[in-house]
Amino acid sequence: MDQKSLQDMFSEYLEKTSIFKNKNALSLQFQPEEIQHRQNQINELAGILTPALRQINPSNIFIYGSVGTGKTLTVNHVAEELQKTAQSHNVNIKLLYLNCKMKKVADTEYRVLSQLARELGETVPSTGLPTEDVYNRFFQKLDEEYSQIIIMLDEVDALYKKIGDNFLYTLTRMNEQLVNAQVSMIGISNDLNFTQYMDSRVKSSLSEEEIIFPPYNAFELVDILQERAQLAFTEGVIQDGVIQMCAAVAAQDHGDARRALDLLKVAGELAERAQKEEITTEDVEAAQEKIEKDKTFEAVTAQTKQKQLLVYAILDLYQEYGTMLSTGDVYKKYTDLCKKTGMSHLTSRRVSDLISELDMLGIITTSVISKGRYGRTRHITLNISDEIVEKIEQHLKERFYL
DNA sequence: AGTCCACAGGAAGGGCAGGCGA
DNA sequence: TCGCCTGCCCTTCCTGTGGACT
Numbered sequence A: 001m002d003q004k005s006l007q008d009m010f011s012e013y014l015e016k017t018s019i020f021k022n023k024n025a026l027s028l029q030f031q032p033e034e035i036q037h038r039q040n041q042i043n044e045l046a047g048i049l050t051p052a053l054r055q056i057n058p059s060n061i062f063i064y065g066s067v068g069t070g071k072t073l074t075v076n077h078v079a080e081e082l083q084k085t086a087q088s089h090n091v092n093i094k095l096l097y098l099n100c101k102m103k104k105v106a107d108t109e110y111r112v113l114s115q116l117a118r119e120l121g122e123t124v125p126s127t128g129l130p131t132e133d134v135y136n137r138f139f140q141k142l143d144e145e146y147s148q149i150i151i152m153l154d155e156v157d158a159l160y161k162k163i164g165d166n167f168l169y170t171l172t173r174m175n176e177q178l179v180n181a182q183v184s185m186i187g188i189s190n191d192l193n194f195t196q197y198m199d200s201r202v203k204s205s206l207s208e209e210e211i212i213f214p215p216y217n218a219f220e221l222v223d224i225l226q227e228r229a230q231l232a233f234t235e236g237v238i239q240d241g242v243i244q245m246c247a248a249v250a251a252q253d254h255g256d257a258r259r260a261l262d263l264l265k266v267a268g269e270l271a272e273r274a275q276k277e278e279i280t281t282e283d284v285e286a287a288q289e290k291i292e293k294d295k296t297f298e299a300v301t302a303q304t305k306q307k308q309l310l311v312y313a314i315l316d317l318y319q320e321y322g323t324m325l326s327t328g329d330v331y332k333k334y335t336d337l338c339k340k341t342g343m344s345h346l347t348s349r350r351v352s353d354l355i356s357e358l359d360m361l362g363i364i365t366t367s368v369i370s371k372g373r374y375g376r377t378r379h380i381t382l383n384i385s386d387e388i389v390e391k392i393e394q395h396l397k398e399r400f401y402l
Numbered sequence B: 001a002g003t004c005c006a007c008a009g010g011a012a013g014g015g016c017a018g019g020c021g022a
Numbered sequence C: 001t002c003g004c005c006t007g008c009c010c011t012t013c014c015t016g017t018g019g020a021c022t
Helices: A003-015 A039-054 A071-088 A109-119 A131-145 A156-163 A165-172 A200-206 A218-232 A242-252 A257-273 A281-301 A305-321 A327-341 A348-361 A386-400
Strands: A061-064 A093-099 A148-154 A182-189 A209-212 A364-370 A376-382
Touching (some): A039 A061, A039 A071, A039 A148, A039 A209, A071 A093, A071 A148, A071 A182, A093 A109, A109 A131, A109 A156, A156 A165, A156 A182, A165 A182, A165 A200, A218 A242, A242 A257, A242 A281, A257 A281, A281 A386, A305 A327, A305 A348, A305 A386, A327 A348, A327 A376, A348 A364
Parallel strands (some): A061 A182, A061 A209, A093 A148, A148 A182
Antiparallel strands (some): A364 A376
């Protein structure tokens, strides 16, 4: 494209009316004024938290529901309203929110505590202090400045998986260490079964009250999408059937509203990029494909060098032998590739862990099988479609000069 | 029934980097 | 500056395991 036509393209873009009016309305962070189809949960949650306004410690609450069922949105909404009421009536309530799935924030006891302490305005170094010190600082700050504290731990199952239930136990027993302040907790989890594995003491004190968020059905998703679409898009750009299609896809995917919004957003972006004036169901189909591809590619390219080389070894073997891969084959291929690229190789123990990590990321699927006299191993299958395999392989070849 | 294979995966600890406080 | 603390990545050592084979 020469410079003249490039300028034309930019000017054309500016002159055209955009499909989007406010793309932000489709983002995860967007807090709508009213949350649809969650009135029961809002009432229930508000009912449990109300005593805080009279300085009576509310019960700890456990909230369950799969991804994209509006848990975080609802909790934040109720928390915000509670905070507003408290402020207007001069009641001293502090609400702390922490997403336990965030890397470098909630993967160790020290980090969670220091993050909570920071939320209270305390300065805590990212490493260096004994954990005991951070506990003391946190408790001291709570006692000095607040009377009611509500700690919201989003994706608390991730916290449990990373650091176990001792930490959660300490948090639920915090009130015994505090003189003036009172703390209650809201645990939010996508995993409906995770409390089964928890220590019964933690389980009973963390889930004094329980609220369940059922998945949205297709009709409810249509309502949600329509409301957001009105805010996000210029009037009349969405063709009939587009919203219904996004809702239907997401309803099949455990009623995930996040998925539905993302699909609509990407469909809009694709239509805009193609300089179309309307979003069609074909754009939704294309969006579905694009989301899938991008997710996998990013998941692979975000890994460390060693893990990427391991993925390359798996891709290579997969193309040669198909599905019958075992840990031993992969390790051998991986060490060969290390020699070829001049990299030092990790031990088989470590590689075994990396394989598990790739499994958790959904890049591969593994299952432990026994071959009798020929030992026990893991069957490894690749979860990437051929089209993306090619793209990833190309990327890895360039990266490792293979 | 006992043996043996090829690992899985737990536990412990080394080494390094980043950071604090005396 | 030094001792101490934490996180992270990794190795070493070890026990456990399911089922084919003898």
